[in-house]
Amino acid sequence: MCVGSDAFSRGLEMSDAPGWNSALQSSLLEARNRFVAKHPRSCELHSQARLVMPAGNTRSVLYYEPFPIAMDKGEGSTLWDIDGHEFVNLCGEYTAGLFGHSDTRIVDAVQQAIKRGLNLAAVSRAECELAKLICTRFPSIELVRFTNSGTEANLMALTAARAHTGRDTILAFRGGYHGGLLLFTPQGPSPVTIPFPFVLADFNDTDAASALIKQHGDRLAAVIVEPMLGSGGCIAAEIGFLTTLREATREVGALLIFDEVMTSRMSYGGLQKRLGITPDLTTLGKYMAGGMSFGAFGGQADVMSLFDGRLPHAGTFNNNVLSMAAGRVALGEIFTQTAAGELYDRGERLLTSLNNRLSKLGVLMHFSGLGSLATVHYRVPTIVRPYTPTAREDGLRELFFLDMLQAGFYLARRGMIALSLPVQQSDLDRFVDTVEEFAHNRRRLLGTVDASA
Numbered sequence: 001m002c003v004g005s006d007a008f009s010r011g012l013e014m015s016d017a018p019g020w021n022s023a024l025q026s027s028l029l030e031a032r033n034r035f036v037a038k039h040p041r042s043c044e045l046h047s048q049a050r051l052v053m054p055a056g057n058t059r060s061v062l063y064y065e066p067f068p069i070a071m072d073k074g075e076g077s078t079l080w081d082i083d084g085h086e087f088v089n090l091c092g093e094y095t096a097g098l099f100g101h102s103d104t105r106i107v108d109a110v111q112q113a114i115k116r117g118l119n120l121a122a123v124s125r126a127e128c129e130l131a132k133l134i135c136t137r138f139p140s141i142e143l144v145r146f147t148n149s150g151t152e153a154n155l156m157a158l159t160a161a162r163a164h165t166g167r168d169t170i171l172a173f174r175g176g177y178h179g180g181l182l183l184f185t186p187q188g189p190s191p192v193t194i195p196f197p198f199v200l201a202d203f204n205d206t207d208a209a210s211a212l213i214k215q216h217g218d219r220l221a222a223v224i225v226e227p228m229l230g231s232g233g234c235i236a237a238e239i240g241f242l243t244t245l246r247e248a249t250r251e252v253g254a255l256l257i258f259d260e261v262m263t264s265r266m267s268y269g270g271l272q273k274r275l276g277i278t279p280d281l282t283t284l285g286k287y288m289a290g291g292m293s294f295g296a297f298g299g300q301a302d303v304m305s306l307f308d309g310r311l312p313h314a315g316t317f318n319n320n321v322l323s324m325a326a327g328r329v330a331l332g333e334i335f336t337q338t339a340a341g342e343l344y345d346r347g348e349r350l351l352t353s354l355n356n357r358l359s360k361l362g363v364l365m366h367f368s369g370l371g372s373l374a375t376v377h378y379r380v381p382t383i384v385r386p387y388t389p390t391a392r393e394d395g396l397r398e399l400f401f402l403d404m405l406q407a408g409f410y411l412a413r414r415g416m417i418a419l420s421l422p423v424q425q426s427d428l429d430r431f432v433d434t435v436e437e438f439a440h441n442r443r444r445l446l447g448t449v450d451a452s453a
Contacts (some may be wrong), residue, residue, distance in 0.1 A: 003036075021392075024399070027408060027445060028398060031399055031402040035065055035066065041070070042082060043067055055404070060364045061412075065268050066219045069410075071100075075101075076101060076422040079149040085288050088408060090418070090419070093411050095230065098286070098287035098421060099330060103422070105125050105333060110322055113325035114322070118320075119321075120321060124321065126324035130324055133327075133331045134296060140281070140282045140299050143305065144297070145313055146296050146323075146324060147296060147297065147318055148317050153295035155182070155325025157297040161221045163310075164221075169199055169216055169219045170220075170223075171199045172200055173202065173203040173209075174186050174188065174200050175230070175387075176229060176232060177232060178261075180192065180197065182224075186388050188400065188405070196441075199350060203237070203395045204234070205247055209223075209248070212245050213252055213254065217251075217252030217253070225257060225259065226259045227242060227258055227272065228263050228266075230262035234368050234374050235368055236369075239277075239331075251291075253302065255280040255299075258282050261283055261284060261295070262286060264288070266371045273342075282297070287365065289323040290326035290330035292322050293320075293323055334420075339421065343372050343421060344372060347370075351369055354367045354435055357432060361439050362448045362449050363449070364380065366381045375416045380449060399445070400415060407434045
């Protein structure tokens with residue numbers, strides 16, 4: 001066996017809900033043992049990887065106990081791991097896998113780009129055409145610049161806001177995620193967050209955010225917000241909250257930045273277009289280059305014109321030929337206005353179906369989200385801001401994740417799902433049935449809504 005017995009009990013201590021502790025621990029131990037027995041090759045690969053990489057991986061979100069599954073290949077919305085097991089992919093590469101694993105139009109575009117040559121150290125037609133597509137779609141974007149990731153896009157947008165306003169302070173929200181170097185837990189900034197001068201407010205707390213904007217107005221460069229929290233739990237911002245941010249930033253001369261790295265899929269022009277609220281700057285990323293590395297930031301011409309010689313913006317791979325070629329096809333031919341609308345509606349139907357089934361069972365479990373993005377929670381709805389899960393809730397997250405893997409569904413360990421275009425309706429119907437079965441079988445561990453009163 002490639003992991004010691006201590007790995008199975010690690011993280012199973014649960015200080016809350018003492019009446020359920022032993023049952024939940026026992027269920028988790030059983031699920032982990034079943035997982036290990038089913039994935040020996042992934043287990044062995046993880047043991048080898050730990051010799052050359054801290055924690056055996058190079059992307060923290062992909063690690064989970066007792067070890068992460070290693071995937072071998074993907075096609076459409078299906079994944080196969082190195083032990084030969086098949087999964088319906090509902091993780092969707094954390095929203096970057098919108099087009100699935102093998103869309104022939106994207107594959108052809110990348111292959112043609114490779115034939116014409118890599119690393120040309122020059123501008124290209126594809127770069128200009130992709131920029132035109134983005135500027136046409138998003139109400140807030142008059143000019144746009146490309147980066148390699150959403151992290152870079154957010155860093156550059158904040159830099160532009162500080163340079164444009166001549167101020168230094170940024171207002172962000174607890175639980176927000178704006179990339180690997182701009183991570184805010186419900187308690188505050190992560191240790192890896194870049195040391196800009198941040199002021200933090202609670203998400204969806206309109207009065208507190210408005211007061212902080214006024215209090216720091218003379219040195220506030222920007223307010224950055226996700227119109228729906230992604231990694232923070234798929235919690236949608238209230239319309240009044242976003243409207244107040246729009247009005248308050250205008251009053252003090254600060255810029256409003258919408259981080260739409262995840263939510264841009266909510267319509268042809270992002271969640272901003274669906275809501276009718278236009279920020280000063282918008283950041284993008286994830287799926288937009290068809291699965292290639294990509295990020296972008298754009299907005300008002302007077303702000304973005306800073307990069308017309310006054311502010312440098314380097315990046316060897318900002319306009320790499322693969323991302324530009326794939327992005328042009330992904331946005332220009334595949335993710336059309338019709339496709340975006342249909343995906344949003346499909347996700348809304350899935351969310352309704354899941355919550356209707358769970359509501360009928362009366363368990364403390366529901367999904368929050370919008371459109372094609374959702375996250376499971378083990379408390380009473382409605383959730384308006386991110387929170388630190390209790391030990392019991394985290395145990396239930398892991399149990400749900402492991403049970404879904406056992407049933408052939410691959411999703412984020414934290415319980416987030418992100419639909420891809422090729423996912424089959426029959427698979428979504430089966431997922432709803434599987435979630436209902438989980439809630440029924442684990443009812444004693446989940447607890448009921450009445451019992452929570």
